[in-house]
Amino acid sequence: xDMVEELEKRKELIEQEIEELFKDKRxxxxxxxxxxxxxxxxxxxxxxxxxVSAAAFDRSEKKAxxxxxxxxxxxxxTLVHDDxxxxxxxxxxxxxxxxxxxxxxAINAGDGLFALxxxxxxxxxxxxxxxxxxxxxxxxxxxxxxxxxxxxxxxEEDLDIDEADFIEMIEKKTAxxxxxxxxxxxxxAGCDQEEIDHMGEYARKMGIAFQIQDDYLDLVxxxxxxxxxxxxxxxxxxxxxxxxxxxxxxxxxDSERLIEILEDDGNTDPEIEEAIDLLEDSGAIEYSKELxxxxxxxxxxxxxxxxxxxxxxxxxxxxxxxxxRDR
Amino acid sequence: xDMVEELEKRKELIEQEIEELFKDKRxxxxxxxxxxxxxxxxxxxxxxxxxVSAAAFDRSEKKAxxxxxxxxxxxxxTLVHDDxxxxxxxxxxxxxxxxxxxxxxAINAGDGLFALxxxxxxxxxxxxxxxxxxxxxxxxxxxxxxxxxxxxxxxEEDLDIDEADFIEMIEKKTAxxxxxxxxxxxxxAGCDQEEIDHMGEYARKMGIAFQIQDDYLDLVxxxxxxxxxxxxxxxxxxxxxxxxxxxxxxxxxDSERLIEILEDDGNTDPEIEEAIDLLEDSGAIEYSKELxxxxxxxxxxxxxxxxxxxxxxxxxxxxxxxxxRDR
Numbered sequence: 001x002d003m004v005e006e007l008e009k010r011k012e013l014i015e016q017e018i019e020e021l022f023k024d025k026r027x028x029x030x031x032x033x034x035x036x037x038x039x040x041x042x043x044x045x046x047x048x049x050x051x052v053s054a055a056a057f058d059r060s061e062k063k064a065x066x067x068x069x070x071x072x073x074x075x076x077x078t079l080v081h082d083d084x085x086x087x088x089x090x091x092x093x094x095x096x097x098x099x100x101x102x103x104x105x106a107i108n109a110g111d112g113l114f115a116l117x118x119x120x121x122x123x124x125x126x127x128x129x130x131x132x133x134x135x136x137x138x139x140x141x142x143x144x145x146x147x148x149x150x151x152x153x154x155x156e157e158d159l160d161i162d163e164a165d166f167i168e169m170i171e172k173k174t175a176x177x178x179x180x181x182x183x184x185x186x187x188x189a190g191c192d193q194e195e196i197d198h199m200g201e202y203a204r205k206m207g208i209a210f211q212i213q214d215d216y217l218d219l220v221x222x223x224x225x226x227x228x229x230x231x232x233x234x235x236x237x238x239x240x241x242x243x244x245x246x247x248x249x250x251x252x253x254d255s256e257r258l259i260e261i262l263e264d265d266g267n268t269d270p271e272i273e274e275a276i277d278l279l280e281d282s283g284a285i286e287y288s289k290e291l292x293x294x295x296x297x298x299x300x301x302x303x304x305x306x307x308x309x310x311x312x313x314x315x316x317x318x319x320x321x322x323x324x325r326d327r
Numbered sequence: 328x329d330m331v332e333e334l335e336k337r338k339e340l341i342e343q344e345i346e347e348l349f350k351d352k353r354x355x356x357x358x359x360x361x362x363x364x365x366x367x368x369x370x371x372x373x374x375x376x377x378x379v380s381a382a383a384f385d386r387s388e389k390k391a392x393x394x395x396x397x398x399x400x401x402x403x404x405t406l407v408h409d410d411x412x413x414x415x416x417x418x419x420x421x422x423x424x425x426x427x428x429x430x431x432x433a434i435n436a437g438d439g440l441f442a443l444x445x446x447x448x449x450x451x452x453x454x455x456x457x458x459x460x461x462x463x464x465x466x467x468x469x470x471x472x473x474x475x476x477x478x479x480x481x482x483e484e485d486l487d488i489d490e491a492d493f494i495e496m497i498e499k500k501t502a503x504x505x506x507x508x509x510x511x512x513x514x515x516a517g518c519d520q521e522e523i524d525h526m527g528e529y530a531r532k533m534g535i536a537f538q539i540q541d542d543y544l545d546l547v548x549x550x551x552x553x554x555x556x557x558x559x560x561x562x563x564x565x566x567x568x569x570x571x572x573x574x575x576x577x578x579x580x581d582s583e584r585l586i587e588i589l590e591d592d593g594n595t596d597p598e599i600e601e602a603i604d605l606l607e608d609s610g611a612i613e614y615s616k617e618l619x620x621x622x623x624x625x626x627x628x629x630x631x632x633x634x635x636x637x638x639x640x641x642x643x644x645x646x647x648x649x650x651x652r653d654r
Contacts, residue, residue: 028474028477085430103412104411104412104413109477110438112474115469115473118445118462122460122466128454128459129454131458131459132449135458136450139448146435150355150357153431
């Protein structure tokens with residue numbers, strides 16, 4: 001099986017589920033706003049992870065669909081609110097929701113998506129005891145996301161952030177929802193605790209690699225593919241791993257210049273370019289790529305618990321995809 | 328039993344549960360912000376409704392505590408976000424959370440409270456099948472709250488709102504969470520569908536009466552007791568039932584003057600007084616009080632399904648309290 005084709009297949013499946021969920025509801029303005037992000041692209045990686053994790057143990061992924069859908073709704077709820085908190089202009093190449101409808105309507109639409117995720121889970125035909133476990137996975141990961149977001153909001157004003165702080169922050173903001181995705185698939189497939197834990201570690205490590213690659217693409221990606229302005233993290237002064245490493249490695253003059261650009265809200269394109277060159281020259285970009293590879297390899301090691309099958313191969317290939325993708 | 332004493336007892340119980348939940352967590356800034364509203368007063372009416380509803384059928388309310396706690400957390404999450412959306416300055420006599428820490432941190436803290444509510448439910452010792460039912464109650468009611476909030480946000484720009492629109496809006500914004508509270512108590516107590524439905528209707532009708540009284544207190548209440556500026560709804564141009572009725576009854580000159588005040592964001596105290604007098608003279612305040620009484624009576628009628636006990640008496644007296652309270 002070709003991994004990218006398999007990803008595409010589940011993406012279409014989840015898009016149909018989303019379509020079905022919002023059908024007949026769009027006459028209410030709230031639902032129209034709620035449908036905006038889930039209905040406009042995205043890779044649907046989290047449901048994919050759930051479905052393939054379930055299939056890897058149970059040869060069946062059908063039962064896992066409602067949980068996959070819930071994960072995608074939770075992911076989109078976080079995007080709607082993150083865009084407001086980060087004051088981002090573009091998402092998937094289009095103006096962000098709050099830029100279109102204002103903060104109040106966007107906050108509310110995000111809340112609606114969050115509630116809908118749990119509503120989908122409550123109406124699924126998954127048994128009560130498993131729903132309770134999935135509820136713990138999902139709610140714990142959102143608590144972690146909120147902790148990570150709070151740390152991220154504070155990092156922008158803090159120069160003493162080190163690599164460990166950064167990894168902890170992206171673990172919370174990104175990796176825990178990946179973890180909840182793979183663990184949930186394993187729970188639905190009836191796995192034992194050891195299998196569930198290894199699947200969780202697999203996804204957590206892949207999630208960290210995913211976020212490092214995401215930050216890398218923000219610097220060197222193609223705007224048409226990543227759907228936002230290249231260098232937006234520099235414009236916003238984000239303390240990414242690359243920035244943290246560069247500040248460790250650069251001369252004090254170069255460090256000062258980098259901080260100056262990060263703290264300026266109105267940088268020109270040449271200034272953004274200058275900052276990227278500084279990151280490049282410091283070796284921080286290379287370091288970051290290598291660290292993503294290390295987490296990716298560790299993620300694959302966790303899969304030794306999975307019985308051999310084409311699904312296991314997909315889970316392995318997904319890790320490579322995550323650190324090689326260009327969008 | 329004295330209803331107010333009983334309410335106070337459960338309020339203390341839920342406050343202890345909240346204290347316990349946030350203990351050892353407050354070193355993380357997110358949790359500090361999350362604890363701000365749940366830890367600063369409020370009547371804890373929703374948990375009370377759950378606990379007494381459970382006890383009315385099962386003589387025991389202990390099992391219902393985690394769900395009551397979840398309801399209170401959901402309620403507080405909605406308050407945190409509502410204050411941002413409505414740009415309110417005061418809550419329970421203190422500056423609102425977003426006024427203290429900014430929109431981004433407050434949005435995030437609200438999300439954390441929402442996630443925590445479901446997390447509490449997932450970690451309770453309530454059985455899986457009941458958790459699944461409670462999850463549906465809770466998530467459906469938050470979806471209704473978001474719909475109601477969306478309607479409320481649009482109403483401020485709409486002059487054609489009638490009484491039915493208004494009742495539907497407050498039903499969603501307020502009454503559905505009351506409904507989920509009483510239904511949840513009945514579910515936990517092992518009630519049959521008919522009992523659950525009657526308890527839901529009891530609480531829904533009481534919730535409507537509650538909100539009408541809330542709007543009334545905003546106009547004629549004591550600032551020290553209601554914890555916010557009297558007349559804030561007029562300042563914000565809210566289309567309350569009293570405003571809707573007054574616009575139907577007043578002469579066209581008086582109506583125009585009322586609309587002028589509602590649409591002005593910088594009214595002086597005498598202008599707010601003038602608007603209140605117009606509402607009074609039109610008979611709208613009296614009408615509103617009578618309608619609250621009607622809903623309260625209908626709520627009590629639903630209780631005929633409840634076996635006679637001191638808990639039933641509390642449920643009846645709670646209805647009277649809701650429409651007679653001054654805070």
